[in-house]
Structure formats: C-alpha cells, structure tokens
Amino acid sequence: IHNLLTDKPVYSSSLPAGRLGNAIAPGTYNKFTPSHIPPTTFVKRGMPVTILPDPRGRPWLPCLPGQTRLSLTDSHIDLPRLVHLIDDSFNRQLDVQDYLKRVDDRIAGVIIVGEYEGGALLTWETPPGIPADESEESKARMVPYLDKFAVLKRSQGAGGVADILFKAMVKDCFPNGVCWRSRRDNPVNKWYFERSRGTWKIPDTNWTMFWTTPDLDLDQQRFSDYEGVCRSIVPSWADKNTVMD
Numbered sequence: 162i163h164n165l166l167t168d169k170p171v172y173s174s175s176l177p178a179g180r181l182g183n184a185i186a187p188g189t190y191n192k193f194t195p196s197h198i199p200p201t202t203f204v205k206r207g208m209p210v211t212i213l214p215d216p217r218g219r220p221w222l223p224c225l226p227g228q229t230r231l232s233l234t235d236s237h238i239d240l241p242r243l244v245h246l247i248d249d250s251f252n253r254q255l256d257v258q259d260y261l262k263r264v265d266d267r268i269a270g271v272i273i274v275g276e277y278e279g280g281a282l283l284t285w286e287t288p289p290g291i292p293a294d295e296s297e298e299s300k301a302r303m304v305p306y307l308d309k310f311a312v313l314k315r316s317q318g319a320g321g322v323a324d325i326l327f328k329a330m331v332k333d334c335f336p337n338g339v340c341w342r343s344r345r346d347n348p349v350n351k352w353y354f355e356r357s358r359g360t361w362k363i364p365d366t367n368w369t370m371f372w373t374t375p376d377l378d379l380d381q382q383r384f385s386d387y388e389g390v391c392r393s394i395v396p397s398w399a400d401k402n403t404v405m406d
Contacts, residue, residue, distance in 0.1 A: 208321075208322065209274075210272065210325060212271075212272050212273075212333060213231060213235070213270055213273075214231060216270070216333050217333075221269050221305075223295075223303045230266065231268045232268065233261060233265060233268065234261070234265075238271060238273075239277065240257075242277040243271075243282075246277050246278075246279070246280050246311050246312075246313060247311045250311035250312055250317075251311065253400065254398065254399040255398060255399065256398060256399045260397035263397055264282070264308060267286065267293075268282070268284055269283040269305060270334055272330060274322050278322050279311065279313070279316060279322035279323065279325065281307060281309065281326050281330055283334065284306050285306070286303065286306045286394070287302065288304060288385075288386040288389040289390075289392075289393050291386075304387055306391075306394075307330065307339055307341035310323075310326065312326070323352070335373070337374065337375075338358075338373050338375060339372070339373055339374070340371065340372040340374065340387045340391065341353075341371050342363070342370050342371070342394075343368070344369075345367050345368070346367075354371075356373075357371040357372060358374065358375065358377070359371070363391060366392060368391055370387060370388060
C-alpha cells in the first residue's frame with residue numbers, strides 16, 4: 162500500500178538484477194534470482210522517453226568527419242525547458258553560453274523523460290593530452306561521459322523518472338559503459354553506488370568517479386583516461402563558485 166500511495170516501486174527498475182533484495186550490510190545484499198522475486202500485481206502506464214539521436218538507427222559513436230553533430234540548439238530540443246530542468250535539479254543556475262561553448266561540439270546524445278521531468282546529457286570527452294583532431298587515436302581514446310543527470314524536484318523519488326533515465330542510458334545508449342563524477346558529499350551518491358560497476362575517489366579533489374564499464378579496473382589506460390576527464394572538466398555555473406565542486 163505504501164508503494165502504491167507514494168508511486169514508488171518495491172524494487173527500483175534501474176537496480177542491477179544481482180543487487181535486488183534487502184541490504185544486510187553496507188554494499189551487500191541478499192541475492193536471489195528473478196524467479197524468486199515476488200510477482201507484480203499492479204501495472205501503470207509508463208512515461209514517454211525521447212532519445213536524440215535514436216540509438217536504434219545508429220549506435221552512439223564519436224562523430225566521423227563530415228557527419229552532422231547534435232546541438233542543444235537543435236529544433237528537437239526545447240533548450241529553455243532543458244535549462245530550467247538543470248537549474249531546478251541542481252538548485253544552481255547554469256551559465257548557458259559557457260555551457261554551450263563547452264559541450265556543443267562533443268554531444269553524444271540527449272535523453273528526455275516525460276515533459277522535461279528528467280533529462281540526461283551525455284558527451285564524448287577527450288582525455289587531457291590527446292588532441293581533439295578526429296584522428297583514429299583521438300576517437301579510440303574518447304570517453305563516454307554523463308555530463309548532466311537531472312530530475313525536477315517535484316519528480317524526485319516518485320514516478321520512476323530517475324530509473325527510466327538511467328536504464329535508457331546504460332541499456333539503449335551506452336551499453337558498453339559510461340562514466341560520470343559527483344561531489345563526495347552529494348546525497349545522491351548512495352543511488353549511484355548501487356547502480357555503478359565501480360567507483361574511485363579522485364585524489365586531491367572533491368570528486369568521486371563512477372562507471373558502468375565492465376572490467377575498467379583491468380584496463381589501466383582506459384581507467385587513466387576516465388579519471389583524467391573527470392578531474393579536468395570545469396563546471397559551467399553562473400555563480401562561478403567551484404569551491405563546492
């Protein structure tokens with residue numbers, strides 16, 4: 162009854178299947194197979210999801226020379242609503258022009274849930290020291306990066322907006338893995354810890370790096386590229402206050 166009244170599922174749909182169950186200690190769970198999950202007795206209509214570009218037509222890969230790049234000023238994206246979503250979710254005002262300048266030539270794709278109730282903006286980032294010259298080396302070293310993951314305050318914790326976003330990102334858009342960073346004191350980190358394959362507290366920073374890439378810890382070069390990207394990106398907030406970051 163509680164889950165029905167609060168519009169929350171008994172088990173989060175974005176939680177990896179191996180982690181379903183009751184936590185018995187920090188980071189550990191009673192594991193069981195899907196056949197042991199109590200049967201669902203309630204069904205509701207889902208929310209529309211818009212993914213640009215559509216990964217069913219072409220997988221999200223670094224753009225080749227001559228290919229058209231997605232821009233946040235594209236007619237299919239309502240930029241003012243997207244900016245409002247980010248501002249409301251982060252409780253900070255985005256420096257729109259500075260942000261567009263940073264991401265508009267490296268956008269991998271955008272995911273929108275509902276009527277801009279949730280959104281994720283993902284980019285292809287070049288590790289420090291690697292020229293962004295569209296060479297084969299550059300493309301091979303590009304890092305799939307979750308730049309913004311935002312849910313309107315009124316939709317946080319209900320309706321499964323965050324779950325829908327995360328599942329679309331890791332199953333439809335970047336099934337081979339993606340990384341992101343979060344401030345160490347971010348209360349959302351518990352949610353991230355439960356869904357990522359690994360984490361790393363980046364030394365001498367206030368950032369924790371997360372990833373869903375299989376066996377990243379076994380690929381030293383790839384791990385170093387992920388860390389370099391998460392360490393080097395400069396936030397684009399209007400208050401220019403990087404201390405809290």
